[in-house]
Amino acid sequence: MTDQGYLTDLNDWSREVATNIAEEEEISLTEEHWPVLEYLQNQHKQEIPLTIRKVGKSGIVDIKGFYALFPGGPLKKASRIAGIPKPASCI
């Protein structure tokens, strides 16, 4: 794990790990969170840089919904819970 709490290897990820990280972020995961986390993981596996705009166009969640699911910094928090690196995007 990095000093900012991001997993360094996605193979270490499980739903249990995600639930624990989410608790640290004060988020309790629901059925609505999982498809978003899976989407982020798939994008990461395809080496596609993540942006809020792309998440909004994913068809899985809109931007308002993304902010509601992961309040206080959605892309950063969701990436951390999904076990992928901290996003380097400014948008």
Add this chain to the structure above:
Amino acid sequence: MKQKATKVETTKVKKMMLILSKATIDNVYACFILANGARMEGIEAEIFFTFFGLEAVQKKKIEHLHVATVGNPAMHIPTLLGGLPGMESFATNMMKKEMEKLDIPPVGEFIEILEASGAKLWACKLAMDMFHLKREDLVDEISDVITVGEFYTKAQGDNTHLMFI
């Protein structure tokens, strides 16, 4: 240890109040990226559109914002050349293409993203009066038309930063 944690909490930026007074596309994007970037970090963001900044939220003007090719030393082209017909459109289109590659949305879509992210957008009453603009001339995402005094009231609270663009 506990004391240290409290200190971090009280120095964190909590709110960014951005004032956009220009309508050149580079200034508009700088403002929007700062506001959106704040929301992405869990920081509140509000934008006050004043003077020419209002062009960025006028339905009729929104798709016609340009980069300045005259009087802009960063363009590195002679002023006379920059003034030729079509130069601004050319430079603007070049810039838009590069931005699309980086997944930076067009201005209209960016405003929708800002609203969806919870950023607040305000129009300056004095500038609205000066340019004879009505509320219906502005995009729906504008929360309200307010005075500078009201904007300062919204800026109240610890760790609020104001920025003029």
